[in-house]
Amino acid sequence: MSCEVTIKIDVDTLKGYLEGVPRLLDILGERDVKASIFFSMGPDNSGKAIRRIFNKGFISKMLRTKAPSTYGLKTLLYGTLLRAPMIVASNPDVLRRAADEGHDCGVHCWDHVFWQDRLSKMSREEIRAELNKAAELFSRVVGSTPKSSAAPGWQASFDSLTVQDELGFDYCSDVRGAKPFFPRMDGVVFRTLQIPSTLPTLDELWGTDGMDSEKLHDKYLDLLEPGLNVHTVHAEMEGGDMSDVFTRFLDCCLEGEVVFPTLRDVAARFRNSAGTDIADVEMAKIQGRSGKVAVQKTQ
Numbered sequence: 001m002s003c004e005v006t007i008k009i010d011v012d013t014l015k016g017y018l019e020g021v022p023r024l025l026d027i028l029g030e031r032d033v034k035a036s037i038f039f040s041m042g043p044d045n046s047g048k049a050i051r052r053i054f055n056k057g058f059i060s061k062m063l064r065t066k067a068p069s070t071y072g073l074k075t076l077l078y079g080t081l082l083r084a085p086m087i088v089a090s091n092p093d094v095l096r097r098a099a100d101e102g103h104d105c106g107v108h109c110w111d112h113v114f115w116q117d118r119l120s121k122m123s124r125e126e127i128r129a130e131l132n133k134a135a136e137l138f139s140r141v142v143g144s145t146p147k148s149s150a151a152p153g154w155q156a157s158f159d160s161l162t163v164q165d166e167l168g169f170d171y172c173s174d175v176r177g178a179k180p181f182f183p184r185m186d187g188v189v190f191r192t193l194q195i196p197s198t199l200p201t202l203d204e205l206w207g208t209d210g211m212d213s214e215k216l217h218d219k220y221l222d223l224l225e226p227g228l229n230v231h232t233v234h235a236e237m238e239g240g241d242m243s244d245v246f247t248r249f250l251d252c253c254l255e256g257e258v259v260f261p262t263l264r265d266v267a268a269r270f271r272n273s274a275g276t277d278i279a280d281v282e283m284a285k286i287q288g289r290s291g292k293v294a295v296q297k298t299q
Contacts, residue, residue: 182279
């Protein structure tokens with residue numbers, strides 16, 4: 001079986017959008033690789049993430065990943081001491097360029113911090129309003145409605161899956177897991193295909209067990225499995241100071257004749273497949289992250 005690597009890019013902040021996305025588009029364009037890119041469409045309220053300070057492991061992760069230098073001081077103050085700037089509205093041409101260059105573009109959210117920190121307390125109406133605002137701006141910029149979404153921080157709920165079904169997305173990528181599946185929560189099977197992230201993110205590995213930038217791309221090569229691998233990268237990291245790690249990883253994969261389908265390509269293949277599994281989604285801890293994330297439950 002051949003090895004496939006899907007590059008899934010999450011855009012969380014204004015800095016990631018204005019600086020990281022163009023850099024990643026340049027890197028991908030030079031190698032003729034297409035990615036699936038999910039944009040936080042509304043305000044950058046990154047400073048409000050300080051509320052996670054009470055989550056076990058949050059401070060150690062911030063220090064381990066050198067968050068202040070990665071994200072910049074201004075980003076860490078947005079929404080608190082500094083006004084929260086609008087992300088996509090600051091320069092719609094960045095999103096438009098990604099779509100025009102043939103990348104698979106979808107919505108990450110409207111307000112990243114609000115979704116990641118508050119989803120479990122949000123009503124279905126609030127979730128619907130968040131996704132509708134994101135979809136409406138996406139449509140105005142790109143000229144077509146988004147066909148996919150990916151939840152911030154891999155946060156999913158019964159109501160968020162319900163709203164995604166209502167919106168008629170071709171697929172979503174909200175969970176961590178092993179292979180594409182139709183999600184089930186509280187006994188209800190949802191019809192929107194889930195394509196999970198299968199590999200750990202850079203910030204989950206960086207600084208653990210002596211893992212530095214020189215070892216990271218080798219680690220990722222060791223983690224690749226035959227079949228589909230979904231690698232989530234962040235515009236703020238792989239599009240910033242860690243771009244060399246990402247570039248080396250891509251080049252090694254290309255030398256090994258790895259194939260790079262987008263999530264859209266994968267969805268077209270799996271969506272109507274009789275062999276696509278149904279799996280439960282649960283909130284669970286995974287190594288390297290503070291708090292719980294949505295996980296594909298395996299038997």
